[in-house]
Amino acid sequence: NAGVMQNPRHLVRRRGQEARLRCSPMKGHSHVYWYRQLPEEGLKFMVYLQKENIIDESGMPKERFSAEFPKEGPSILRIQQVVRGDSAAYFCASSSRTGRDSPLHFGNGTRLTVT
């Protein structure tokens, strides 16, 4: 029973390029959360999705960032025109029901470096 799978583990992009981060939740989980951890800072909520729906994106920057969780396939966090300040670790977590009442299962994260 595979856990939450994130790829790539490490991603290097030049300023202005696009970054696409993928997250496959645990089997049977339909709730996906994305978090960002800036260097030397704590984790911050970005977005909460259920299959085909964005439920809460209040933690996501208004521009350049988008997320989706299609009916088939992994959840994608997309960052357009990356800047140095986007360098961070991005974690995905999944749960079988709402996170308030359900343990979260985390992926190993994607470490994005913008040069």
Added chain:
Amino acid sequence: KNEVEQSPQNLTAQEGEFITINCSYSVGISALHWLQQHPGGGIVSLFMLSSGKKKHGRLIATINIQEKHSSLHITASHPRDSAVYICAVPQGGSEKLVFGKGTKLTVNP
């Protein structure tokens, strides 16, 4: 808005010592999460609790809802327990988790 405070920020212990990490939050919650982040960066969920006490192996988590306080205890600590321990609570009635800054634990042999 829920604020989460953890203490201590850093903790160094000798192998075998009993460890306590504290977490306080400002707004009533339905459940509190304790997470462990290893030096490699991966995050593991240790506990989710809404009342009382939970135990898993050498780890014990307690919560006092009235005092808005939780503690994570590690008995007979071991160098492999070295990690950052993070407390998290929901923001209001939403799905957003608010995280503490973490407690960096180093257990020396």
